[in-house]
Structure formats: structure tokens, C-alpha cells
Amino acid sequence: MAENLRIALAGLGTVGAGVLRLLAENSEVIANRAGRAIEVVAVSARDRAKDRGVDLSPYAWEDDMTVLAARDDIDVVVELVGGSDGPALTLARKSLASGKGLVTANKAMVAHHGLELAKLAEGNGAPLRYEAAVAGGIPVIKGLAEGAAANRIERIYGILNGTCNYILSEMETTGRDFSDVLADAQALGYAEADPTFDIEGVDAAHKLSILASIAYGTELDFAAVDTSGISRIRAADISQARDLGYVIRLIGLSDCTDKDGTRHLFQRVAPYLVPVKHPLAAVDGPTNAVVAEGNHVGRLLFQGAGAGDGPTASAVVADLVDIARGSSMAPFSQPVDTLQSSTPADPGDRRNRAYVRFTVADRPGVLAEITAAMRDAGVSIESMIQHGQPDDSGDEPVLVAIVTHEGPESGVAKALELLEGSASLVEEPLVMRLIG
Amino acid sequence: MAENLRIALAGLGTVGAGVLRLLAENSEVIANRAGRAIEVVAVSARDRAKDRGVDLSPYAWEDDMTVLAARDDIDVVVELVGGSDGPALTLARKSLASGKGLVTANKAMVAHHGLELAKLAEGNGAPLRYEAAVAGGIPVIKGLAEGAAANRIERIYGILNGTCNYILSEMETTGRDFSDVLADAQALGYAEADPTFDIEGVDAAHKLSILASIAYGTELDFAAVDTSGISRIRAADISQARDLGYVIRLIGLSDCTDKDGTRHLFQRVAPYLVPVKHPLAAVDGPTNAVVAEGNHVGRLLFQGAGAGDGPTASAVVADLVDIARGSSMAPFSQPVDTLQSSTPADPGDRRNRAYVRFTVADRPGVLAEITAAMRDAGVSIESMIQHGQPDDSGDEPVLVAIVTHEGPESGVAKALELLEGSASLVEEPLVMRLIG
Numbered sequence: 001m002a003e004n005l006r007i008a009l010a011g012l013g014t015v016g017a018g019v020l021r022l023l024a025e026n027s028e029v030i031a032n033r034a035g036r037a038i039e040v041v042a043v044s045a046r047d048r049a050k051d052r053g054v055d056l057s058p059y060a061w062e063d064d065m066t067v068l069a070a071r072d073d074i075d076v077v078v079e080l081v082g083g084s085d086g087p088a089l090t091l092a093r094k095s096l097a098s099g100k101g102l103v104t105a106n107k108a109m110v111a112h113h114g115l116e117l118a119k120l121a122e123g124n125g126a127p128l129r130y131e132a133a134v135a136g137g138i139p140v141i142k143g144l145a146e147g148a149a150a151n152r153i154e155r156i157y158g159i160l161n162g163t164c165n166y167i168l169s170e171m172e173t174t175g176r177d178f179s180d181v182l183a184d185a186q187a188l189g190y191a192e193a194d195p196t197f198d199i200e201g202v203d204a205a206h207k208l209s210i211l212a213s214i215a216y217g218t219e220l221d222f223a224a225v226d227t228s229g230i231s232r233i234r235a236a237d238i239s240q241a242r243d244l245g246y247v248i249r250l251i252g253l254s255d256c257t258d259k260d261g262t263r264h265l266f267q268r269v270a271p272y273l274v275p276v277k278h279p280l281a282a283v284d285g286p287t288n289a290v291v292a293e294g295n296h297v298g299r300l301l302f303q304g305a306g307a308g309d310g311p312t313a314s315a316v317v318a319d320l321v322d323i324a325r326g327s328s329m330a331p332f333s334q335p336v337d338t339l340q341s342s343t344p345a346d347p348g349d350r351r352n353r354a355y356v357r358f359t360v361a362d363r364p365g366v367l368a369e370i371t372a373a374m375r376d377a378g379v380s381i382e383s384m385i386q387h388g389q390p391d392d393s394g395d396e397p398v399l400v401a402i403v404t405h406e407g408p409e410s411g412v413a414k415a416l417e418l419l420e421g422s423a424s425l426v427e428e429p430l431v432m433r434l435i436g
Numbered sequence: 437m438a439e440n441l442r443i444a445l446a447g448l449g450t451v452g453a454g455v456l457r458l459l460a461e462n463s464e465v466i467a468n469r470a471g472r473a474i475e476v477v478a479v480s481a482r483d484r485a486k487d488r489g490v491d492l493s494p495y496a497w498e499d500d501m502t503v504l505a506a507r508d509d510i511d512v513v514v515e516l517v518g519g520s521d522g523p524a525l526t527l528a529r530k531s532l533a534s535g536k537g538l539v540t541a542n543k544a545m546v547a548h549h550g551l552e553l554a555k556l557a558e559g560n561g562a563p564l565r566y567e568a569a570v571a572g573g574i575p576v577i578k579g580l581a582e583g584a585a586a587n588r589i590e591r592i593y594g595i596l597n598g599t600c601n602y603i604l605s606e607m608e609t610t611g612r613d614f615s616d617v618l619a620d621a622q623a624l625g626y627a628e629a630d631p632t633f634d635i636e637g638v639d640a641a642h643k644l645s646i647l648a649s650i651a652y653g654t655e656l657d658f659a660a661v662d663t664s665g666i667s668r669i670r671a672a673d674i675s676q677a678r679d680l681g682y683v684i685r686l687i688g689l690s691d692c693t694d695k696d697g698t699r700h701l702f703q704r705v706a707p708y709l710v711p712v713k714h715p716l717a718a719v720d721g722p723t724n725a726v727v728a729e730g731n732h733v734g735r736l737l738f739q740g741a742g743a744g745d746g747p748t749a750s751a752v753v754a755d756l757v758d759i760a761r762g763s764s765m766a767p768f769s770q771p772v773d774t775l776q777s778s779t780p781a782d783p784g785d786r787r788n789r790a791y792v793r794f795t796v797a798d799r800p801g802v803l804a805e806i807t808a809a810m811r812d813a814g815v816s817i818e819s820m821i822q823h824g825q826p827d828d829s830g831d832e833p834v835l836v837a838i839v840t841h842e843g844p845e846s847g848v849a850k851a852l853e854l855l856e857g858s859a860s861l862v863e864e865p866l867v868m869r870l871i872g
Contacts, residue, residue, distance in 0.1 A: 137733035139583025147575025150753030297750035314733035317586030
């Protein structure tokens with residue numbers, strides 16, 4: 001058997017501790033498959049004394065994690081610190097610059113600095129892998145970059161954030177409202193103390209931009225992801241969707257079309273209505289799932305645990321096994337200088353059906369105002385639901401939900417523009433598109 | 437860019453022609469990802485003159501496919517001829533022996549001769565890949581051998597035969613009987629003229645034995661797969677299953693447990709009752725799906741097209757891209773001399789619920805006879821369905837379906853033993869287990 005693959009671990013939170021546990025527990029199968037043992041040489045974290053349930057005494061300790069990049073007894077640095085910049089980025093840069101491999105679970109860093117890091121990796125002949133950054137334990141980057149490598153990928157979409165999916169499926173099952181379920185999710189550890197990145201779709205947008213780059217061979221463009229979250233969804237939206245035969249899921253969706261020699265990249269994270277019979281409708285709790293459509297393979301679905309120490313550690317160590325086996329694939333499947341630039345696609349041309357929910361003052365004429373705006377914008381209404389208030393005093397705002405026939409997104413946008421500033425609307429309308 | 441990867445293609449049926457089309461259509465993305473172009477140098481098939489809708493003039497032609505292995509202008513031979521032995525095996529042996537890579541979609545050959553071929557490949561430093569042999573376009577071998585490489589795999593199960601799944605879902609939707617739907621499937625090209633390998637579970641067993649070897653690091657043992665097919669399933673079984681909240685799917689299922697220092701390998705292909713809410717119940721038509729459960733990653737699901745020229749070609753070319761990228765993974769994920777031997781697990785100890793359908797003469801005492809046998813074998817009955825014949829002359833046999841409580845498989849086996857030779861039974865009882 002060849003020499004050990006010697007690694008250093010930066011960050012010993014739940015995932016870091018999970019990696020140590022996994023490497024210890026599965027050392028034999030891993031060595032068989034990797035062709036050599038994976039040996040942890042050094043670790044670094046903020047607090048050496050903290051009890052993590054794993055014995056750190058076999059490993060060298062570094063107070064300053066960036067020193068790991070300078071040690072000459074290390075082949076690969078595993079970065080599990082998080083944060084798009086700061087020490088994680090410094091460590092990543094230094095590791096690759098010194099020719100060390102880098103494995104990271106840091107989606108924010110890859111989404112923001114992936115191209116720079118890939119250049120550094122390729123220039124220094126150092127492997128860079130980040131399977132754990134997208135969809136936890138699911139080997140979806142491998143599935144796209146290798147499994148579907150023969151295809152022109154035409155579309156990818158999926159459930160990329162376990163926290164949102166947990167909250168939405170809880171709301172669905174219990175009928176409770178968003179803030180209520182979020183508080184529970186925080187108490188249970190399914191949502192962070194500051195849940196903004198998750199519930200506003202930023203985390204999913206990080207992941208989507210990474211998948212899009214690999215799928216289409218385009219340069220990462222996180223800034224162009226049209227991102228919205230789930231915090232405005234109410235129990236009433238979910239029950240109305242159900243009446244229509246749909247569930248609500250936070251979906252990351254992307255496609256890429258060539259027009260006049262330019263690549264038009266569409267990237268959106270938003271809550272969508274998904275037909276109950278669609279494979280993504282059955283994905284509940286913190287599970288993730290990604291669909292990729294290739295021009296020869298057709299539709300592929302990858303599904304599994306999107307977070308958690310075990311699944312994430314599984315993806316981190318799969319990357320290490322790949323490196324131990326000598327894989328030399330480019331970090332973004334093809335050399336970074338062959339990635340193409342793209343322009344954000346105009347969403348206005350996209351045709352779909354939309355669910356538009358208005359919160360309106362309960363008074364005469366409101367429905368006429370809304371339907372007139374729809375008509376003037378050329379939007380054709382398929383159905384309309386208004387549940388009156390039990391109390392008909394007119395004091396409480398009322399929800400009105402409209403489902404449109406298929407049409408360009410520009411139509412709905414124009415209708416909402418016409419309604420802007422209307423005294424009838426108590427809050428900004430919520431628009432969700434229908435999938436499938 | 438490096439030198440072209442030069443390949444030869446043996447077999448120009450629908451998949452072979454599909455590979456040529458895919459390589460032509462996606463040449464640019466493939467070259468970007470592979471780091472070099474994939475160039476078809478030579479081809480071979482039975483009939484040169486046959487119109488396949490692709491222009492063969494750019495390629496050298498060999499009447500004798502085994503000559504491809506001797507050409508020194510070829511790096512990888514792609515075998516798409518089929519058949520576990522015969523010319524396919526000769527070509528595979530010769531190619532690997534001469535140090536050429538081999539890519540094949542031939543599940544029968546891999547299931548029967550995979551270890552021998554892997555030894556040959558490893559001994560000659562030649563890559564051997566067969567992603568297309570299992571589950572068509574789904575990168576499930578990659579998912580297991582690489583994506584889940586950090587895990588001890590505890591169980592794999594899935595839908596591995598598109599023909600059976602098409603027939604079962606058609607029976608489900610239309611209420612028609614097996615032979616009826618099979619005839620249609622043959623007319624539509626979903627089933628072969630001689631459908632035995634598909635409908636009797638042999639094709640799925642080939643695939644299951646390959647997956648099991650990769651998942652558990654055990655030697656291939658196709659002969660030990662407990663195999664049954666779908667030809668005895670009736671429309672009445674499907675409607676009774678539905679009444680119970682289940683659909684019927686042909687499932688390949690395998691697990692591996694260590695006992696007294698021996699690895700006990702369970703491998704079965706059989707129709708199972710799957711709860712309608714289970715992800716595999718939603719898999720209909722010719723789609724395939726595989727679930728793998730790892731000790732850290734949890735449950736992974738891979739789903740996609742299980743057959744067809746496009747998906748299969750996609751998997752073949754993904755293997756070529758891997759080889760072009762320089763991947764040197766062992767054919768069975770780990771060196772063939774580290775694979776462990778196993779003994780077939782005794783199914784008698786397995787606990788599950790079972791659906792047992794009897795075809796009985798319509799006369800007094802039959803139910804008493806069946807229920808007494810169940811009692812004497814210690815099998816506890818959960819429910820029993822008997823739909824009487826509209827015609828109560830007693831001439832027509834009647835179906836009696838029993839669902840048992842959870843218990844060891846040996847119990848049901850013993851009950852059926854007690855009933856063996858009974859004049860009340862018109863045909864052998866059909867046993868299907870419940871999953872989930």
C-alpha cells in the first residue's frame with residue numbers, strides 16, 4: 001500500500017468532529033478503497049479545551065489555523081471553519097499556494113471565491129474539492145461533474161436547503177405559521193440562532209451558483225442569483241396550495257441558453273408550488289434533492305441528507321478518498337480558463353403559471369381593482385380564492401390568492417406594478433411560480 | 437490539450453449508435469471536461485451495410501471484433517455486444533491483456549466474469565469500467581464506489597429493471613393482466629422478443645450482484661442471488677395491494693452482516709409490496725432507482741432512466757471521460773485481491789410481513805386448511821382477503837390473499853410446506869414481502 005494521505009483539519013465543530021469519528025470508525029474500508037490510509041496529522045480550532053467527544057491527543061495542535069498550510073508533513077488541508085472570507089479564505093489560499101490539496105465544506109467561500117481558488121489550485125497542481133458544500137452527503141457534484149460529464153446539462157433544480165424544507169414540511173403537517181415553526185426548529189437545532197442565510201435563500205443560492213457553474217461550464221456568478229426566501233409564506237398559502245394539488249418547496253432552479261453567441265444564465269432561488277405527484281413534493285424534513293436534466297441522459301435525481309455531521313463528513317471524506325486515489329479532475333470539472341462568461345437571463349420571457357397572494361383591506365372594490373390590473377397587464381386568471389374573515393367588521397386584512405394561466409413572468413410583474421401604491425394592499429403581494 | 441483518447445467500438449446496436457451520436461453532438465463539452473478529445477478510431481459489428489442512421493465512413497472497420505484488441509492505435513475498447521460469454525468475453529480478455537482500457541455495458545459478463553476481468557485489468561494497469569451495466573444512465577456505480585466511499589454500506593435496494601417496472605406500472609394504471617401488458621410492451625420495444633431475462637429477474641440479479649460487490653467489498657456472487665420474477669403477478673394482486681396501501685415493484689435488495697468472522701451476504705430479486713408513500717412507489721415506467729444506506733451518510737437515492745440509447749450512451753461516455761482524466765480506481769472500487777469472500781445469508785431469519793396469495797378450489801374447508809397451516813407454522817395473520825367469484829358454481833378457482841404480521845420468513849416457508857400437495861391449491865402460492 002502507498003504512503004498515507006496526511007491531512008490537517010481546521011475547524012472542530014459538529015462536522016469536524018464527525019470527520020474524525022468517521023475516519024476512525026471506517027478506517028479499514030476507507031484504506032481499502034483509497035489504496036492507502038488517511039491519517040490525521042494536525043488539527044486546529046478556536047478552543048483546545050472544549051469537549052467534542054473525540055480524543056484530540058493523537059494529533060498535533062495549532063492555535064493559528066493558517067499555520068497548517070505551512071507544515072510540510074501535510075498533504076491536504078480540510079477547511080471546516082466556514083465564512084466566505086476571513087481565516088477560512090486565508091487558509092485556503094495559503095494551502096493551495098503551497099501546493100497542498102484543499103477539501104472544504106464552505107459553500108459561501110466557494111460561491112464567492114471559487115474561481116480564484118480553482119486558478120490557484122490548477123496553477124499549483126493542487127487538488128481542490130468541495131462535495132460537502134452542496135447538498136450535504138449527496139454526491140451531487142460528482143454526479144454532475146463526472147456521472148453526467150457526457151451531457152450538455154440543460155436544467156438543474158432542487159431542494160438545496162434542509163432548514164427551509166424542514167420548516168415548510170412542518171408547516172404543511174401541522175398547519176402552524178412560519179415564525180412559530182422557526183422557533184421550534186431553532187430549539188431543535190435544525191435552524192441557527194441567526195437563520196437569515198437559510199430562510200432568505202442565501203445558502204441555497206450559494207449552492208445553486210456552484211452547481212450551475214459545473215453544469216454549464218460557466219463562470220460562477222453568485223451575485224446574479226435571483227434570491228428570495230420563505231419568511232413571508234403563511235399557513236394559509238400552504239393550505240391554499242394543497243387545495244390546488246401542490247406543496248410549497250424552496251427550489252433552486254437554473255438553466256442556460258445560448259442566444260446570439262452569448263450564454264444566458266438563469267439562476268433563481270424561490271419558493272415554488274410543486275405538484276404533489278412530483279418527486280420533489282415527496283422530499284420532506286431536512287432532506288435535499290437535486291434534479292439534473294442532460295441532453296442524452298434525461299432526468300437524473302439525487303436525494304439524501306442535506307446536512308448533519310455524518311452526511312457532511314461522508315462527503316468530506318469522499319473527497320479525500322478521491323484525492324488519495326490520485327484523481328486530478330479540475331475543481332470545476334473543466335479548467336477554470338475554459339469556463340465561459342455569461343449574462344443573467346431576463347426572467348420576463350419565462351413562461352409559467354403563478355400563484356399570487358394579496359393581503360388586502362376587506363372592503364368593496366378590492367377584487368375589481370386586482371382583476372382589472374391583471375387584465376390590463378394581459379394576465380389570464382385561472383382561479384381565485386378568497387376566504388372571508390369570520391369577523392366581517394372589515395378591520396382584519398383578507399388574503400386573496402390568484403393562480404394565473406401560463407404566461408410570461410413579465411405579465412405578472414406588470415400587473416403588480418399597476419397595483420403599486422394601491423391603498424387596498426396591506427403588504428407587498430407574494431408571488432410563487434408553479435413547477436411542472 | 438493532451439493527446440486524444442482513441443477508442444474502438446464493438447457492437448453498433450441502439451446503444452453503440454447512441455454512443456457515436458453522443459460523441460459527435462457533445463464533442464466540445466466532453467473535450468473540455470475530459471481534458472482531451474475522445475476519438476473513435478475503429479468500429480466493428482455483424483453487418484457493415486445496415487443503416488444505423490450514423491455515418492460510419494470516418495472509422496476503420498473490423499469484421500472480426502476481437503481484432504480491435506490487437507490494434508496499436510487504440511487506447512480503450514468499448515464493448516457493446518452483450519452476452520456473458522462468447523465474442524464479448526474474448527474481446528474483453530484480449531483488450532485488457534494487451535493493456536487497453538475496457539468500457540462495457542454488459543451486466544451479464546460483469547456478473548459472471550467481473551473478478552477475472554478485474555484481475556486482468558489490475559495486472560495490466562488497464563482501466564475497466566462498466567457504469568452502463570447497472571441502472572442505465574444513473575451514475576450509481578460512481579455514487580457507491582466514490583460518492584459513498586467513506587461509508588460502510590449497510591443495505592442497498594432498488595428498482596433495477598425498466599421492463600418489469602414498465603409492465604407493473606402499466607398493470608397498475610390499466611388493471612390489465614400480465615401477459616396482455618407484456619405483449620404490448622414487446623410491440624412498443626420496451627420488452628425483448630424473448631423477455632425471460634427481464635421478467636424472471638435475471639437481469640436485475642446481474643445488476644444487484646455487481647452493486648453488492650462494490651458496496652460491501654465482497655467477491656461477486658451472482659449464483660447466490662435468490663431470484664424470482666413478475667410473471668405470476670395478476671391484476672388481482674395489484675388491486676389487492678392497492679387496497680392495502682401498497683404498489684408492487686420488482687426490487688433487488690441486498691445487505692451484508694458479519695457473524696462469527698464470516699460475511700453473510702443477502703441478495704434477492706423479487707416482487708415486493710412497497711408502501712405508496714415510499715420513494716420507490718413513485719418510480720414508474722422504465723425508470724430505475726437505487727437506495728444505498730451508509731453508516732454515516734444515511735440513505736442516498738439515485739434515480740433516472742434505466743435503459744435507452746441516450747442514457748446508456750451517457751454512462752458509457754462518462755466512463756471514457758473518467759479514463760481520459762486519468763482515473764485509476766480499481767474496477768470494483770478496491771483491489772480485487774482485497775475483496776472478501778462471503779457466504780449466502782440464511783433468509784429464514786429475516787423478519788418481515790408477507791403477502792401470500794393462494795389460488796384455491798372454491799369449496800368448503802379451504803380457508804380452514806390454509807389458516808390451520810399458518811397457525812401450525814406459528815404465522816400470525818394480519819388480514820385476509822377473498823373475493824368470491826360472481827359465478828358460484830365452484831368451477832372457477834378463487835384467489836385468497838393473506839397478509840401476515842411481521843415474523844421470520846421461515847414461518848411462512850413452513851406453512852407452505854405444510855400445504856404442499858394439498859388438493860385445495862390449484863397452483864403454487866405466490867409470496868411477496870412488504871418493504872418499509
